[in-house]
Amino acid sequence: MAKRTPLFDIHRRLGGRLVEFGGWEMPVQYTSIMDEHQAVRTAAGLFDISHMGEVLVTGTAAEVFLNGMLTNDVRKLVTGHGQYTLMCNERGGVIDDLYVYRIADTEYLLIVNASRTDVDAAWLQQQLAGYPHNNFVGLHNLSAQTAAVAVQGPKVIEFIDQCFSGGSTGGLVAAKASALKKNQIAQFQFSGHPAWVGRTGYTGEDGFEVIAPAEAIGAIWTLLMKTGESHGLQPAGLGARDTLRTEVCYPLYGQELNEQTTPIEAGLGFFVAFDKGEFNGRTVLIQQKERGVAKKLVAFKMSDRSAPPRPHYPIWSSGERSAQIGEVASGTQSPSLGIGIGMGYVKTEFAKPQMPITIEIRGQRANAVVASKPLYRKPV
Amino acid sequence: MANIPADLKYAKTHEWVRVSEDTATIGITDHAQHELTDVVFVELPKVGRQLKAGEACAVVESVKTASDIYSPVSGQVVEVNQAVVDNPALTNTEPYGGGWFFKVKLTQPAELNGLLAPAQYGAQIKDQ
Known part of the structure; x- marks a missing residue:
């Protein structure tokens, strides 16, 4: 039985056509893929991305532990910054591609693919068990109680600040959400709930992803729609998300990436930091980089x-x-x-x-x- | 509500048939185009091809999927709609007009009796 996000009833009310994706019942479209795609390219679109997973890694050894798990260099992140990265197995095969945000001095938030959340959490748990300083690392899969939306498009910057008033209360120190630069993240308060707002996306357009407690996401969706409507914001489904990301050549796990394929083969070598020391898959990846694939x-x-x-x-x-x-x-x-x-x-x-x-x-x-x-x- | 013109016959697989003497014009229904959404490509049978009723003979592609189209009747293809090949969106905008697919010269006219009347087709799509 496919899982439902906290926005399921809203999708149904909006006439969303629901399909199974990564174990979730998600809207593929509301009006039409073409229409929603154009809205995101020219104005703004709002996506439910609550199916994606959130894993929090904490502790004084979190940075070192994560740097052994991920291909990009976590040490480059100061608080309030994020990066695209990959998690590989020892053969260099991709377990998942994800965003890692440093949300506090010793706290990292991983945003992972829906279909890989359980695999990732189990892999990290197993790796942590073998990590010598594991009493200095906390691993928390927050996916079940966390929801998220992505608001994407050139007009988003005109209304995002009406949704999150007041300065940031975590992550980057920012007076307002629109002050964030690409890949930066800050926490803002939304009706008493903490909401993480990151300036990133999966469409090739400017925009934000908002990660919040499941019980707050319905009100966030509704307020975004209300403030964004006059700027051309419309709900957008997974169909448009797929055409948008394909046009800008972002990989989708399960299509471009899997455990038998490496970041080098996928053309993602830019996100592999060979100079940072040992990490899972390094031996294979460095060989591929030197000898070719x-x-x-x-x-x-x-x-x-x-x-x-x-x-x-x-x-x-x-x-x-x-x-x-x-x-x-x-x-x-x-x-x-x-x-x-x-x-x-x-x-x-x-x-x-x-x-x-x-x-x-x-x-x-x-x-x-x-x-x-x-x-x-x-x-x- | 899907448009189901009263003067046409329908196949369970969502094609419509308009008969004029011994020739049937075939397209896909308003309900079908709505379900498929933005049609971006239409592949039609070659003129001269002999079709059997129920045979997959055309393909309609939306952004998301490719769907087979079945001939509701047997006969020889006598004409195809180049306009819909050149402008596949006609399938969405004029499913019963400019978006027609192909015409066949009927070889088994009795098959027409096995097709659905508008009310029957309406009942079928209501259950879906």
Whole structure:
């Protein structure tokens, strides 16, 4: 039985079409994916992301412990700052990709994927058991009592401060939410509840994610809608979330990432800090970085109008003596570009921008070309 | 409420049929286009192809999914709607008009009796 977020009744009232995702019953769309996608690109959209997991790691040894678990360098974070990072197994395979925020001197908040929350918590628990200073680390899975929304789009900055009044009470010292810079986080009070507001997102647009106690999220959603409506804010579902993230080439766990794939293969080497000392997967990852990898994640664009590429469609090399060189990981029609786009793993020799490839769609080959990431850039 | 024109016949799989003499025009219903949402690609059968009733012969793709379209009747494809291929959104905006898919010359006209009347189709989608 799929779990329901505290916003479930609101989604139903709004006419959201509900689907199962990562073990949760979530709205895929309210009006249409195209419509909600455009709202986020041009105005603002509000997403329920309560399905995502929250894990709090505390204690004087939390930093050192986490730095052994995660690929990015946690030591770079001062209080109120966050970073994108990956958690790998010893083989360098990705257990999850996540955001880690330093919310206090010795407190780290991990925002993890819905489908991986239990796996992550179990993995961290098991790793902690073998960690010599584990009496100086606290591990708390807050996912069950925590909910979250993402409010995304260029107009969000015009109304976010009407929702969280007063200065911050935790994380970054900030007079108001709009004072946060990208990847910064601060706690604000919302009707007596602490709400963590981070300036980040998964859409390629400016925006915020608000993480709050489950009992407060309904009122936060309602107030955001009320203040944002005149700025074009509308509810947005997972369908738009997927097209938005695909256009800017953000990976989705389970499609671009899994335990058999490494951050180097996924093109996420930027988020692997080799110079920080030992961490899970380092030996394999450094080897891959030095010697290269057999497959790489690329973004691609269809050359002509075609059926949209979909996950698992075969990717072939172009021209004579064409051979299968990989598989589509994510694919969709790009609402912004009006053409099919996607990401997929291909043999490394083909992982070059402008490389012509073909995508097999229902037995027929359609021309495409490897493109540099992101596929969509905001017009300046 | 989905629009279900009274002068058409319907298949359980959400296609409509408009008969004129020995030719049937086929498209997908307002309910179907609403369920599929933004149609971004339509693939139609080739002119001349012989179709059996119930045969998958076209594909409609929305942002999220690809769906097969089944011919409600048997016959030979005599015309396809290039306009909907060029502008798939017609499926959403004019499901019973400019968004028609293809025409077949009927070979088993008796099959028409097995299709749903508007009220029957309306009852079917109400239960979903």
